[in-house]
Amino acid sequence: MSMIRTALPLILVTSVLTGCAGLQKTDWPLCAAGGALSGAAIGAFQSASVAAGFGAAVGVMAGAYCWVHGDGDDDGDGVLNSKDKCPNTPKGTSVDATGCPIVTPAPEPVAAPVVLPKEEIITIRDVHFEFNKATLTPGDKQQLDMVATKLKTEAPNVQLHVSGHTDSVGSDAYNQKLSQKRAQSVTDYLVSAGIPRASFVSVEGDGEARPVADNKTADGRALNRRVEIKINR
Structure with missing residues (x-):
């Protein structure tokens, strides 16, 4: 019997501490309370005074063990x-x-949408025509091919207005007819390059009425012999 009284406290204390090891660090009050009750129960085999003292000792030991070894x-x-x-x-x-x-992965950058102006004017300055003619030269056609490439990306969702212009040499009536022929020559070539004819809502000549340079010089007159294409989106 004395052997049981000696071994039982050790066994129970070991059990209490083993159980506390799996608790949280913040659960030390629970360990302490459990240890005190267990210690008191063990001490009851001895005497009431031993039960109180042993219970307090085991409670303190269990609480401290839980604080040190607990997982927080x-x-x-x-x-x-x-x-x-x-x-x-x-x-x-x-x-x-x-x-x-x-x-959190950073969002993929979103490309800003390309906003095209509602109205744009393409001035074909490199298509100046020869004096007194509406015939397109090989160089003129090369320039118009680049214009056609641009327009193909938008036609037939746009409206195109083509206007022809001349310098001031000659009568107003003659220049009016000549500018009309130049506008028509450019339009016909762009249609042959793949631009729908339905996209051209107007093809007209403005004669010498809208110069962009001084008609008193050869260079100025060459600049005035031009065609403009207005794009309405």
């Missing part, structure tokens, strides 16, 4: 210290199962 969550991220690979995470940070901050 010091940074409060919801992940136990034993599993927390990123300790001291700032409060409020979203973490994964290992206690490390969840990195």
Whole structure:
């Protein structure tokens, strides 16, 4: 019987401490209370005074053991210290199962949409025509091919207005007819290059009425012999 009285406290204390090892560090009051009850129960085999003293001693021991060996969550991220690979995470940070901050991938940059003006005027300055003619030269056609490439990306969703212009040499009536022929020559070539004829809502000649340069010089007159294409989207 004396052997049982001696061994039983050791067995029960060991059991209490083993159970506390699996608790949280903050559960030390529970360990202490359980240890006190267990100690008191053991002490009852001896005497009432021994039960009280032994219960208090085991309670203190169990509480201290739980505090030292318990698994806590010091940074409060919801992940136990034993599993927390990123300790001291700032409060409020979203973490994964290992206690490390969840990195949200940056959104892919969105390219700003290209906003085209509702109205645009293409001035074909390199198509100046020869004096007193509406005939397109090989160089003129090369320039118009580039214009056609641009217009193909938008036609037939746009309205095109073509206007022909001349210098001031000659009568107003003659220049009016000549500018009309030049506008028509450009339009016909663009249609042959793949621009729908329905996209051209007007083809007209403005004669010498709208010069862009001084008609008193040869260079100025050459600039005035031009065709403009207005695009309405």
